[in-house]
Amino acid sequence: MASERWALILGASSGFGAACSRALADAGFNIFGAHFDLKMTLPRALAVKADIEAKGRQAIFFNKNIADDRNRAEIIAKIQEYFASVGGGTIEIVLHSVAFGNLKPFITDKPEDAVDRKAIEMTLDVMASSLVYWTQDLVRANLLTRGAKVFSMTSAGSHRVISGYGPVSAAKAALEAYTRQLSLELTTRGIAVNTFQAGVTDTPALRMIPGHEKAVAQVQQMHPDGRLTQPEDVARILVALADPKLDWMTGTVIRVDGGEDNW
Numbered sequence: 001m002a003s004e005r006w007a008l009i010l011g012a013s014s015g016f017g018a019a020c021s022r023a024l025a026d027a028g029f030n031i032f033g034a035h036f037d038l039k040m041t042l043p044r045a046l047a048v049k050a051d052i053e054a055k056g057r058q059a060i061f062f063n064k065n066i067a068d069d070r071n072r073a074e075i076i077a078k079i080q081e082y083f084a085s086v087g088g089g090t091i092e093i094v095l096h097s098v099a100f101g102n103l104k105p106f107i108t109d110k111p112e113d114a115v116d117r118k119a120i121e122m123t124l125d126v127m128a129s130s131l132v133y134w135t136q137d138l139v140r141a142n143l144l145t146r147g148a149k150v151f152s153m154t155s156a157g158s159h160r161v162i163s164g165y166g167p168v169s170a171a172k173a174a175l176e177a178y179t180r181q182l183s184l185e186l187t188t189r190g191i192a193v194n195t196f197q198a199g200v201t202d203t204p205a206l207r208m209i210p211g212h213e214k215a216v217a218q219v220q221q222m223h224p225d226g227r228l229t230q231p232e233d234v235a236r237i238l239v240a241l242a243d244p245k246l247d248w249m250t251g252t253v254i255r256v257d258g259g260e261d262n263w
């Protein structure tokens, strides 16, 4: 039915994407979710889907690499087919929350231990540029219309150095630039584009970063509350911002880090 509310979460099976899927379902949204899980981690995607359905909402999930052009076209076609079958519909909220980056250093004694062109291009493509391609195609397919809001996930790495985070740092800087540019070009269509800057959050992606234990200990030590950011901190703010009355915020980096980036 056209009155159903729908969100599209890219990276729905874990971390921020999973928490936002669950919180949006609590707030009345049905969820199209994309994720990329093999046998070991597939149960987490099934658990998110089951939780959404247990809340009385629909969950249509796709286990695909969202950075692949054919997969993007296929998923968008399936979403269009679904809306056609129920008499119409659009996506109100998009969250781009995929973590799939190369975490090698730039400078090493042996070249094979360092980041190379392929690694940098892959990281930028998956973690940043795919936001542009998804937004373009969703707008072209009339799935994002006036009032829709696109969000993504950046980090303090966009403007700070973090050991082993070189390609992801570059992807985050690009993601913020894409956010500004997309917001400019989508303003007249009434579509907002913003990015959340989350603080250090204990997710599978964080645990992949070499030396993440040090970053965790540092935040826990410095934060007056002694805690890290949690995926649910972002999810609560996303749900609040999904309110259609909040429509004049676009092109911004929204910090959800308990103040961590001030230190």
Ligand SMILES: NC(=O)c1ccc[n+]([C@@H]2O[C@H](COP(=O)([O-])OP(=O)(O)OC[C@H]3O[C@@H](n4cnc5c(N)ncnc54)[C@H](O)[C@@H]3O)[C@@H](O)[C@H]2O)c1
Residues within 6 Å of the ligand: 010, 011, 012, 013, 014, 015, 016, 017, 034, 035, 036, 037, 064, 065, 066, 067, 096, 097, 098, 099, 100, 126, 127, 153, 154, 155, 156, 197, 198, 199, 200, 201, 202, 203, 204, 205, 206
């Ligand atoms: N964890 C942190 O401390 C932190 C802080 C700030 C920003 N972020 C950003 O938040 C985003 C999500 O990270 P997370 O910590 O929730 O990670 P996570 O590992 O918990 O979840 C990543 C999700 O992305 C999906 N995914 C990865 N590659 C994919 C691909 N090619 N196609 C489809 N799905 C894919 C996974 O299946 C999973 O659902 C990332 O952009 C990350 O850089 C994380």
